[in-house]
Amino acid sequence: MHNAAVTLPDWLHRGRFDVLMVDLDGTLVDTLGDFDAALNRMLAGLGLPGVDRAFIERTVGKGSEHLVRRTLAEVGAQESRYEAAWTLYQDSYAAINGECSSVYPGAREALAAWQAAGFRLACLTNKPGEAARTLLQRKGLDVFFEVTFGGDAFARKKPDPLPLLSTCAHLGVDPSRALMVGDSENDVLAARAAGCAVAVVPYGYNHGQPIASAGADWLMRQLDRP
Ligand SMILES: O=C(O)COP(=O)(O)O
Numbered sequence: 001m002h003n004a005a006v007t008l009p010d011w012l013h014r015g016r017f018d019v020l021m022v023d024l025d026g027t028l029v030d031t032l033g034d035f036d037a038a039l040n041r042m043l044a045g046l047g048l049p050g051v052d053r054a055f056i057e058r059t060v061g062k063g064s065e066h067l068v069r070r071t072l073a074e075v076g077a078q079e080s081r082y083e084a085a086w087t088l089y090q091d092s093y094a095a096i097n098g099e100c101s102s103v104y105p106g107a108r109e110a111l112a113a114w115q116a117a118g119f120r121l122a123c124l125t126n127k128p129g130e131a132a133r134t135l136l137q138r139k140g141l142d143v144f145f146e147v148t149f150g151g152d153a154f155a156r157k158k159p160d161p162l163p164l165l166s167t168c169a170h171l172g173v174d175p176s177r178a179l180m181v182g183d184s185e186n187d188v189l190a191a192r193a194a195g196c197a198v199a200v201v202p203y204g205y206n207h208g209q210p211i212a213s214a215g216a217d218w219l220m221r222q223l224d225r226p
């Protein structure tokens with residue numbers, strides 16, 4: 001792929017990092033529309049009122065189970081409805097995955113440039129693995145990744161460091177040679193605790209808070225622009 005227009009920032013070079021672990025929702029793909037469609041389809045199926053995008057935007061980030069639990073609480077539903085809601089949500093999400101979402105400007109170009117520069121790429125997301133792999137494939141982004149680990153791959157999700165440490169172990173690299181690229185404090189906290197550097201984009205989902213104050217090492221304007 002032609003990627004001459006992408007300038008890698010000074011801090012992003014092979015001398016410092018071997019592996020880039022890249023977040024999915026809010027970093028590579030704007031999936032708010034998919035979450036909106038799937039959650040509201042789930043709520044309708046349960047005979048419950050809908051939720052709006054502002055709620056979804058500030059709630060996405062800690063995995064789908066958390067999102068479904070918080071959504072039930074938001075509409076005043078009993079916790080006992082969780083199991084039925086979870087099954088319905090997964091079916092609803094699978095039915096629309098990728099239809100209401102779009103790849104962010106510069107994301108594809110950046111992945112191509114990073115791959116061409118010799119970085120090994122892992123997609124590391126709190127989204128369930130099957131949904132993540134399907135979405136990457138539907139958006140033509142799967143070709144860039146050596147491996148994709150979802151939120152169900154390990155015992156704990158970001159902001160716990162376990163997914164990052166496990167990804168580094170899987171790839172046989174020291175965490176100090178890996179950079180996390182994400183959009184939320186979950187990525188920053190996980191990276192800090194794992195001993196990885198972290199860069200963030202400002203346009204994703206960070207629980208309604210500005211990501212600039214989350215303590216990342218670098219703030220990028222978008223993935224292909226430092
Ligand atoms: O599914 C989520 O909760 C967030 O997913 P992400 O880790 O790719 O941002």
Ligand SMILES: [Mg+2]
Nearest residue numbers: 023025026183
């Ligand atoms: Mg994210």
